[in-house]
Amino acid sequence: MDLSQGTASLSDDALQDHLLQGVSRTFALTIPQLPPALAKPVSNAYLLCRIVDTIEDEVALDSIQKRRFCQQFAQVVRGREPPESLRDALAPLLSDQTLPAERELIGLIPRVVAITHGFAEEQQDALACCVEIMARGMAEFQDRDLRHGLATMAEMDAYCYYVAGVVGEMLTRLFCHYSPELAAHRAAMMQLAVSFGQGLQMTNILKDLWDDHGRGVCWLPRSIFDAHGYDLRGLKPSHDSPAFRAGFQDLIGIARGHLHNALRYTLFIPPQETGLREFCLWALGMAVLTLRKINRHLDFAVSSEVKITRRAVKVTILTSRLFRAYNPLLKASFALATAGLPPEPHRPLLPAQPPES
Known part of the structure; x- marks a missing residue:
C-alpha cells in the first residue's frame, strides 16, 4: 500500500x-x-x-x-x-x-x-533513542487495566516520562547539537527538560480527563485521591465531590511546579535565540492558561469547556514576543499568570537555576 x-x-x-x-x-x-x-x-x-x-x-x-x-x-x-x-x-x-x-x-x-x-x-541518535524509549514505555502501559487510574504519583511520573519527558530530552539533544552555548548547560537542561515535558503532559491529562474516561482510561494517580478520601473507581462526570476537587487541585499544583521548571529551562536559552525561546514560551504559555481555566472550572464535564480560545493563543504569542528577551519580565509574567493556581508541592521539583540576564 x-x-x-x-x-x-x-x-x-x-x-x-x-x-x-x-x-x-x-x-x-x-x-x-x-x-x-x-x-x-x-x-x-x-x-x-x-x-x-x-x-x-x-x-x-x-x-x-x-x-x-x-x-x-x-x-x-x-x-x-x-x-x-x-x-x-x-x-x-x-x-x-x-x-x-x-x-x-x-x-x-x-x-x-x-x-x-x-x-x-548525533541528531539521528537523539531521534532513535526517543522512539525506542517511547515505544517501550507506552507498550508497558498498554498492557494495564487503566479504568480506575494509576496506583501512585510515581507511576504517573513514569507515564509522563515515556510520552513527554523523553521528548524533552530528545529536543534538548537537538538544541545542544545546534548551539555550543546551550551545550555548556546540557546537564541541567536535560534534567529540566523531563520536568518541562511532564508539565505539558499533566496539563493535557487533566484537560482530557473526561474524554479519556469515556474510552475507559484514567491516567490520574489513585494515591493522590485516596489521601483526600476519594475512590477513583467511582469517578463519573457531573460529580459533586469536594474530595475529588481537592485531589485534582493537588495535581494542578504539581503541574504548576513542572511548568515553573519549564520557565527555568527556557531561560537557559540565550535571548538572541528568539525562535528557540518562542518555541518554548508558546507551549508554556498555553499550558499555563489551560491550567488556569481548569482551576476555574473544576466541575467541567468535557474537555471543550476548558480548552483555551484562539484569542488566548494570540495573546500568548504576543506576550511571548514582547517579553522573550527579558528574563525578569518573563519571571514576573509567569508569577502573575500562575498566582491563582494551587501552590507547588513542598518537595522541590528539580530546582536548577539558569544564569541571570
Missing part, C-alpha cells in the same frame, strides 16, 4: 509541513518559529513520535501487535529494517477510527524515515 504518489513531488520540508498540518496544528504553528537548522529535525522527530502514537492508539491492534509494530518501527528508525515492510504490514490493519492524516503518515513511513537518515549522526 503506497500513499506517496500524491506527495512525491513535494520537497522534504514541504512534505513534513503538510503532514504536520494534518496531525498537529499546534506543532505546525510552533515549529516554524525555530531556526531552519532545527525546524527540519524537530518536525521529523514529531512525525516519528506521532507514528508511535498512531500504533498505540489503534483500536484494531491487540497489545501484542502494538508491541511488535513499535519494536519494528524502532528498528526501522535505526536503519536495521526496511521501512516498506513495516508500512505494508501495518497500513492494511488500520481501522476506520484512524484519522485520514494519520493513515497518510503511516503510508509515508519510508519517506519520513529517509529524511531521518539524512541528519547528522
Whole structure:
C-alpha cells in the first residue's frame, strides 16, 4: 500500500509541513518559529513520535501487535529494517477510527524515515533513542487495566516520562547539537527538560480527563485521591465531590511546579535565540492558561469547556514576543499568570537555576 504518489513531488520540508498540518496544528504553528537548522529535525522527530502514537492508539491492534509494530518501527528508525515492510504490514490493519492524516503518515513511513537518515549522526541518535524509549514505555502501559487510574504519583511520573519527558530530552539533544552555548548547560537542561515535558503532559491529562474516561482510561494517580478520601473507581462526570476537587487541585499544583521548571529551562536559552525561546514560551504559555481555566472550572464535564480560545493563543504569542528577551519580565509574567493556581508541592521539583540576564 503506497500513499506517496500524491506527495512525491513535494520537497522534504514541504512534505513534513503538510503532514504536520494534518496531525498537529499546534506543532505546525510552533515549529516554524525555530531556526531552519532545527525546524527540519524537530518536525521529523514529531512525525516519528506521532507514528508511535498512531500504533498505540489503534483500536484494531491487540497489545501484542502494538508491541511488535513499535519494536519494528524502532528498528526501522535505526536503519536495521526496511521501512516498506513495516508500512505494508501495518497500513492494511488500520481501522476506520484512524484519522485520514494519520493513515497518510503511516503510508509515508519510508519517506519520513529517509529524511531521518539524512541528519547528522548525533541528531539521528537523539531521534532513535526517543522512539525506542517511547515505544517501550507506552507498550508497558498498554498492557494495564487503566479504568480506575494509576496506583501512585510515581507511576504517573513514569507515564509522563515515556510520552513527554523523553521528548524533552530528545529536543534538548537537538538544541545542544545546534548551539555550543546551550551545550555548556546540557546537564541541567536535560534534567529540566523531563520536568518541562511532564508539565505539558499533566496539563493535557487533566484537560482530557473526561474524554479519556469515556474510552475507559484514567491516567490520574489513585494515591493522590485516596489521601483526600476519594475512590477513583467511582469517578463519573457531573460529580459533586469536594474530595475529588481537592485531589485534582493537588495535581494542578504539581503541574504548576513542572511548568515553573519549564520557565527555568527556557531561560537557559540565550535571548538572541528568539525562535528557540518562542518555541518554548508558546507551549508554556498555553499550558499555563489551560491550567488556569481548569482551576476555574473544576466541575467541567468535557474537555471543550476548558480548552483555551484562539484569542488566548494570540495573546500568548504576543506576550511571548514582547517579553522573550527579558528574563525578569518573563519571571514576573509567569508569577502573575500562575498566582491563582494551587501552590507547588513542598518537595522541590528539580530546582536548577539558569544564569541571570
